[in-house]
Amino acid sequence: MTLDPALVKAFAPTGTLRASINLGNPILANRDPVSGQPFGVSIDLAQAFAGHLGTPLELVVFDTAGQSVEAVSDEHADFGFFAVDPKRGEKIAFTAPYVLIEGFYLVRDDSPIRTNAQVDDARNRVAVGKGSAYDLFLTRELKATEIVRAPSSPTVVQTFLEQNLEVAAGVKQQLEADAAKAGGLRLLDERFMVIRQAMGVPKSRGEQAAALLRAFVEAMKRSGWVADALARHGIQGASVASLE
Template identity: 65%
Template sequence: MMSSNENLATLFNPTGALRASINVGNPILARLDESGRAAGVSVDLANAFAAQLGLLLELRVFNSAGESVAAVSEGRADFGFFAIDPVRAEQLAFTEPYVVIEGCYLVRDDSHFKDIAQVDQPGIEVVVGKGSAYDLYLTRELKHATITRSPTSPTVVDTFLAEGADVAAGVKQQLEFDTTRFPGLRLLPERFMEIRQAMGVPHAYGKEAAERLRQFVEQAKASGFVAEAIKRHGIVGATVPG
């Protein structure tokens, strides 16, 4: 008879290997290091979860959130790290968030925009990363502005400048970095959304697998593992929710 842990291991690796979907398009969570390997908070969590289950880990690395979500939803990976969103929740069972970051707007220095309430107006073009959490959110929330989609989150500002758009939307830290790449840009004060990053597993894996993943995240937060990983990777502006 299989032990509880052996049973869970079977649930999480139907193909014989535990496959984690990693999005390196969000540098708060993961990035490619100098050797070209994925590294970051989500990679550390993936390794810790595999170790807890006693399984070898395979990383499936993607450049965008949309690709990363699709890999898990379509069975090409067993779990991943995503911003919680109701559209994604149709396919995935989410844990509680392990880190919270901010979604913000960026404009040119000479833009007339002073606050985020001015953005949703007819004739305004907002650039977002295709399939990102803030793409899904703004698609629902913006009633008048037009959305243009960049291939990935790190290319949002490049697309914003190339298209002559009015506003770029993204993760605050990425946009702050982009202001160092391109002079003459500024962030609007305040955030337009709070991005709650969680781990997720397909609903098809069952409630037991989803509960085990949830327990792992809560343990990782309570033990200080997530906070230590954030500090170790030099991440600024991300908080660990209680």
């Protein structure tokens, strides 16, 4: 299908499509320890979308979700991969989600906290990644608990341990991996939220651009491409979102 050149230019005004990549979510993006190059489902999707538009691709890589969101909001990148959140939606037009990711709480083995409901207590402090979807969600939802913001999502458990906090919150798989390394930690039995991971474009690029990105995501889900990408990268605990 030949796309309207004006629509392609709306997405890539510099001639190169700039994708904002967040390495703070290890389910979707990581950096190869040998080559240093980013890889993962987000990168594969970015490459596929650039191919759809017929443009060169540039990866603009960040360590945190907050930085990645800011790059797209400020149009230093042309699109990105984010958890859907109303605050972020002020400047970014989101697609429907393509992947669902679970958020969990982590505590020490000897913690008296056994349920999610017990977390929201003035005696507790919760570590979250600064600017992450968990930060935004828990800032709205927790009424009594103090939120302590780690520099990034991958440093949440480190912050939790170093500051002797009561709870850590984040991506289930990241917490499980960190708990296995540290020992003496456990996840609570149920998730506290589901992250609706979507693609997004600055609202200033126009409704036609947003509609094109939404249609692309639906096509990738419908064709089985997203499921194949999760399997190809060995991702466990994330599921393909339903079609809109």
